[in-house]
Amino acid sequence: RAFILPGGTPAAAALHVARTVCRRAERLMAELADRPDETVSGPALKYVNRLSDFLFVAARWANDRGAADVLWQPGRNR
Known part of the structure; x- marks a missing residue:
């Protein structure tokens, strides 16, 4: 129902960073798979x-x- 912004506790923030790195690896793997x-x-x-x-x-x-998730609110989270 809402977008979750990365952040919160230090552990949650680190897990969000790990997820971002994992998504980047997934995109690179998909590019390689197309070759x-x-x-x-x-x-x-x-x-x-x-x-x-x-x-x-x-x-x-x-x-x-x-x-304790940080929810995105249009025009408010800038």
Whole structure:
């Protein structure tokens, strides 16, 4: 129902950074998978995607199970 901004507790912030790095790796892996001279397996891509999902949930858990999440509010979080 709302976008979650990265941040909150130090642990949650670190998990959000890890998720960002994981998403970057996923995008690079997808680029490599599109090249004819490179091989990236489907399970590897799926694993990295699920890992980033887990890191997001773990960050929410570290923010008092989501109660301390920072929600995006249009025009207010700048």
